[in-house]
Amino acid sequence: MEKYIYDEKIGLWYELQGDYYIPCLKLPDEEQRPIGIWGQRHLRYLRQHRKALYTELQISGKLNGYLADLNEKAENMFIEMVKQMAARENVTEQLKDQNQMLWVQRMNSIRDRAMEAVNNDLIYA
Numbered sequence: 001m002e003k004y005i006y007d008e009k010i011g012l013w014y015e016l017q018g019d020y021y022i023p024c025l026k027l028p029d030e031e032q033r034p035i036g037i038w039g040q041r042h043l044r045y046l047r048q049h050r051k052a053l054y055t056e057l058q059i060s061g062k063l064n065g066y067l068a069d070l071n072e073k074a075e076n077m078f079i080e081m082v083k084q085m086a087a088r089e090n091v092t093e094q095l096k097d098q099n100q101m102l103w104v105q106r107m108n109s110i111r112d113r114a115m116e117a118v119n120n121d122l123i124y125a
Contacts, residue, residue: 030061038078039071042123074122081114 005014005021014021035043043063046054057063086092089106096103 030064033064033068034071035064035067036071036075038074038118038123039067041119042070042074043067045124070122074118077122078114078118081117082110085110085114 001016003016004024005016006012007014013024015024016022043054046057054063057066086107089110091103091106091110095106
């Protein structure tokens with residue numbers, strides 16, 4: 001018996017494993033980009049709550065690219081929101097020079113609210 005055979009009807013190669021022919025299946029190559037903290041959070045959410053979408057992205061080879069794009073979008077959204085909130089609430093370098101503890105307190109509050117907004121709008125949506 002041949003080690004490999006090709007089925008022209010469905011276009012698949014089969015490999016002999018013991019007494020059986022098993023289809024030679026391979027996932028498509030996927031671009032490798034770093035996904036960062038936002039992408040990792042969304043990946044965890046997909047695995048736990050959106051299993052069908054996770055499986056579809058993984059099988060199609062688009063999971064890493066999807067997560068990397070989402071990570072970039074979330075990071076940009078977070079940075080922009082922090083800048084806007086700080087300007088709106090008058091949290092400036094002048095405040096930092098005058099009262100560091102107040103500046104840290106306000107910036108932590110701003111960062112927490114921006115993180116919550118990004119989580120609600122992108123990560124867990």
